[in-house]
Amino acid sequence: MAMTRARGLRCGAAAALVLVAGCSVDGLLLGELTRDEHRQMPEPAPVTLRGKAPGFQGAPLRLWAGSSVAFSGKVDATGAFALQTDGRSALVGTVLEAQSGARACLALVPELPAQTSVLHPERVIELAEIAPGALEVGDVSTTAALVLLQRARIEGRALAAVAPSSLVETLIDVDSRLRSGDPALALALLAVQRVLAAGKSAAAAGAPFDVSPAALHLLRDGFAATSAVDADGDGAADGDGGRFEALMTAAASGVKFAACYTPGRIKVVLQVRLASDARDGNCEPIQPFLWADDKPGAQMFITGGVHKETPTCVAGRTAFCLHPAQIDDVNAALGNWVPNKVQMFDDGSHGDGVASDGIYTFAFDAPHWPAVAAPDGAGVRIAYKFTYGAQGQGWTGAEEFPGNQRILELDDRNNDQLIVRLDHFADETSNKDKANGLFTGCGKVTWAAAPAEGCSSDSAERAVDVDGDCKVDGWPSAGKVAPLTVPCP
Ligand SMILES: [Ca+2]
Ligand SMILES: [Ca+2]
Ligand SMILES: [Ca+2]
Ligand SMILES: [Ca+2]
Structure with a gap:
């Protein structure tokens, strides 16, 4: 009964705007509404991205779309998170960042769907189910995210310009090669682990990674200078993000965005x-x-x-x-x-x-x-x-x-x-x-x-x-x- 009533209200509201695909409830797709700029459309229920970021208890979370933060949230006291989006935006090629002081871990999120209807209840999506290899936001997911980001940078593309299915296929490939010890990817993982360790230094300042497309280096020069990180393991502090960058470029050069x-x-x-x-x-x-x-x-x-x-x-x-x-x-x-x-x-x-x-x-x-x-x-x-x-x-x-x-x-x-x-x-x-x-x-x-x-x-x-x-x-x-x-x- 309540459902019937809600439908009646929905239909009335839509008819009061502009006719969109008749007045069927099933036709009330968000895409139709937003395309025609119906300002008074009802708000869809949120889409929530759930996952684990061990070691980042209480830390802020950011979902980066290019150089801007699309949504933000927080890791809870157990290291789990539930990041809420507005349900309205289909997000492609975003990067999730958990940051605590000068330590940060990343995960590439190939596609976070929007709600397809304003009638759908809140939708909960597990990070591990949509981002291969990201069982948790940690060193492995960080390495995979940075390598794919670098691949896109080499090709002069935004991550959002790579088809989500390609990002998924490529993440699967990178994850399996990380686990089987691919030499260039192993060096990239080691570099990420050294950055994470260096972030614990009292002198280290700022977030280590810059995921914006225009970033000079994926590893911020300021972080490299203050943390004295030795990402390439040559025994000398790198001084800037250049050494880390070279390792990511080497790893990314062996990666292709798989697609059909x-x-x-x-x-x-x-x-x-x-x-x-x-x-x-x-x-x-x-x-x-x-x-x-x-x-x-x-x-x-x-x-x-x-x-x-x-x-x-x-x-x-x-x-x-x-x-x-x-x-x-x-x-x-x-x-x-x-x-x-x-x-x-x-x-x-x-x-x-x-x-x-x-x-x-x-x-x-x-x-x-x-x-x-x-x-x-x-x-x-x-x-x-x-x-x-x-x-x-x-x-x-x-x-x-x-x-x-x-x-x-x-x-x-x-x-x-x-x-x-x-x-x-x-x-x-x-x-x-x-x-x-x-x-x-x-x-x-x-x-x-x-x-x-x-x-x-x-x-x-x-x-x-x-x-x-x-x-x-x-x-x-x-x-x-x-x-x-x-x-x-
Ligand atoms: Ca020119
Ligand atoms: Ca072309
Ligand atoms: Ca433009
Ligand atoms: Ca070094």
């Missing part, structure tokens, strides 16, 4: 940088507001769809082609050429790597095959354009340039199972299709499989210059977007 990828589909990450100091492909300053208005409160949007030169499936071509339903899906994801409808994000959400860095992100899933595998070398091709304006506004005063579109072939050039394309807003020298301003080009842009003499084929993902010195810096970071994976067989 979703066949036939790929995650596409479109990014645009809006900045006054950006330079175009001619090394000339870009004027971001040549066509768009620089209005207060304007937001970044993307729109586009499947390019008409994408092979479609017909009687004579049944592979390396798109079916009408697939074309409709991609068109819908990209906003089907309606301007100022599909918002991009620069607040660290929706896969955006860094909040407020002027790089806006939009990520979606698309059908995919390697272009080189197709008989005519054609992959899935899309066209798109950025607009900077108000939700629902038309093209005028919002689009980066009129009469043109940007073109992109979904071809994974750096083999990271992602298509990542970083453009500068209003850059008329990049993949702008018709009136292209690149001095070394021919005024238009071609597909890679159909090059034309003197023309640019800047129509795929590519390495970029992000700091405006006109020298390419490398592949753009995918931010927090992970490849599409399936559990490995």
